[in-house]
Amino acid sequence: MIGKLTGLLTDKNPPQVLVDCNGVGYEVDVPMSTFYNLPGVGEKVSLLTHFVVREDAQILYGFASGGEREAFRQLIKISGVGPRTALAVLSGLSVADIAQAVTAQDSARLVKVPGIGKKTAERLLLELKGKIGADLGAANAVATSDAQADILQALVALGYSDKEAAASLKSLPKDVGVSEGIKQALKALTK
Structure with a gap:
């Protein structure tokens, strides 16, 4: 529903930022990889977003790149992985690192992310096989x-x-x- 926000960055409080779009302030949760690359408070910012509607909340998640957003969307499709866990994965690993881990089926990389245990890491690798690693590895190499x-x-x-x-x-x-x-x-x- 809300695919992109462009406006002034008015507040940065990890992992949440506040983006003022013509007088309307949007609270957006972002992975740390995006957070570290944001401009200073008061400067113009543009974020790709993913809007999650739950029974008890409506939450916007923001990303600096389309690759991050797509990885987030692939992660939340996996049973037992919610938006918070997906943000943690993207905060701990870049999209390229996730793709390499999936391609190599290297669960040790994912276990290093806080909140990801061995079983969850193995499930992530199994579910993402052919989705994230193949997109980045095969497509970009050829x-x-x-x-x-x-x-x-x-x-x-x-x-x-x-x-x-x-x-x-x-x-x-x-x-x-x-x-x-x-x-x-x-x-x-x-x-």
């Missing part, structure tokens, strides 16, 4: 040009996994156009 990024996105939209799409891009010529690249990748995937 998609070197805008055309290849568009081809990869189209293949994923057609229902192929990130791994399958990334593997099909390796066989394409580097200078291939988007439409021709999609055709060639689909031929390679259907063999």
Whole structure:
């Protein structure tokens, strides 16, 4: 519902900030990674948000980047992981660190985050496998040009996994156009 806030940063009290948007102050909970990169009080700030409505509260969570917000959304989909735990994970690890931990299935990294035990860490790794690590690892490693990024996105939209799409891009010529690249990748995937 509320996807982005832009306004003046009027208060910083970890993990919450107050953003004044034309006279309306929004309390926004942010991970520490976002908090440390905020401008000073009184300066303009822009945050991507995720709005959570519960029976007893309506809470806005803010993020400096789309990657952080997407990781947060993936984390809260996991049974037993609420917004507070997701914020703790994002405060303790960057999105790239989470992706590396998921790709390597390294629970030791997640256990270092306060509030995450061994069982929760293993559940996070299992649930996030193919969602966070594949997005960052396979897609970024292979998609070197805008055309290849568009081809990869189209293949994923057609229902192929990130791994399958990334593997099909390796066989394409580097200078291939988007439409021709999609055709060639689909031929390679259907063999």
